[in-house]
Amino acid sequence: MFINWKLRELNLKIVYYGPAMSGKTTNLQFIHDHTSPQVRGELVSLKTREDRTIFFDFLQLELGQIKGLKPKFNLYTVPGQVLYAASRKLVLQGADGVVFVADSQMSRLADNIQSYRAMHQHLTELGLDPRRMPCVIQFNKRDLPVLAPVSLLTRYFALNGSTPTFESIATQGVGVFETLKACINLVMAQAQQQL
């Protein structure tokens, strides 16, 4: 969290993390497409020829003044492909909150857990405490066949009930805004606690 005193801006960085093709960019795309252009910037993406995110996607949202400060949300995705571990760590740097986008398909269970553990590892390496990082988990692709039940996903992620989870279908926008709002609320709650 960073306050730009000159411009009266409260900057928050939220990173969408998760395994390859879990729907991180789709979340940002939906937010971009369904948010007034007065509030959001352009969706900036760096993609490979196969249309996969190579470094990160970036979307900025800017709200009007609240108590004299303009909240600005900087949303990033990390590239999911195994190859780009260094980029993922770099993008996580300075994050105020994380949305972990999991792929709900049964066949992706192991990928989800591997990615979740890698995220914790990166946070620790960056000197951040993963247990304190505001984090929301989104179980995406709930419209596909052969889904892992939410109870199974919860068990696999070893969630104890304190991490908010949302079921989503990012292609249709189901659960997209709810996830982001929950993450923002967690970030703000933590900031208040630490003042």
Place this chain on the structure above:
Amino acid sequence: MDKRILIVDDEESVVFFLGENLAELGPGYKIETARSGEEALIRIAKQPFDLVITDLRMPGVDGLELLQTLHATQPDTRLILMTAYGSDQVEAEARRLKVYRYITKPFKIEDLVDAARQALGDIALSSKGILILSDERFEAITRRLADLRAEISAQCIILADVMGQLITQVGLTRGMDVNTLISLIGGSFTTTFEMARCLGQTQALNLNYQEGDRYDVYSSNVGDNLFLAILYSKDVQASRIGTVWLYTKRAIKDLLEITATVEVVPPDQVLDNDFGTLLSDSLNALWGE
């Protein structure tokens, strides 16, 4: 790049114990130790640290002297002061020196590790006060400063709060370390305000002038919370002290009117539950419940 922490204490066992426990912070931190204030100053002069954790009472250069030097020379370094001999005066001085955390011995080691982690930017939220300005007031202030600059032909004019935070600037500041400059000037005004309070004065206008071989620097407080710094480069424009003060006083009067109802509040009063609720309402208005 690793974040660098310096632990300063004259007791070897304390230095060792703190170093061992701060290693829990993880691989991104480099921890060094010094057994005296003098040793700390030598290390700091060689390479700055991100965080200095020091004991208060040490023979020779004590913790407060060390922090005073750091405050003046390396304002970006975060500071944690540990003491078993706390007093109101020490606490007040720690506040003046913008010490990030003042920890009274005995303390739980987890609390110190947490304080170190937070100090190093896991939550990079400034603990300083927030000046609440509407866009209109901000623009009015910037316009008035631009007018003043035109009237006195200064190279640049900087408006900052006494906590050392830049509010706005007009003119050319290329090549200047503006943040360090305002931090130093801001520190001098803190003393002035304390002096005014000591004398029971409700209002004080403090005008300072420093003539140098490269720059002339004028500074003046604007009420209790703000100050102006006016710089002239000797290469470009010589300043005329009487004219500068005449126009600056007029500008200060206008700035005081513009900021008359502006309040300076600590961040916990801005980022409070109300802020959270209003933010949540804004997001709901944007995207629906």
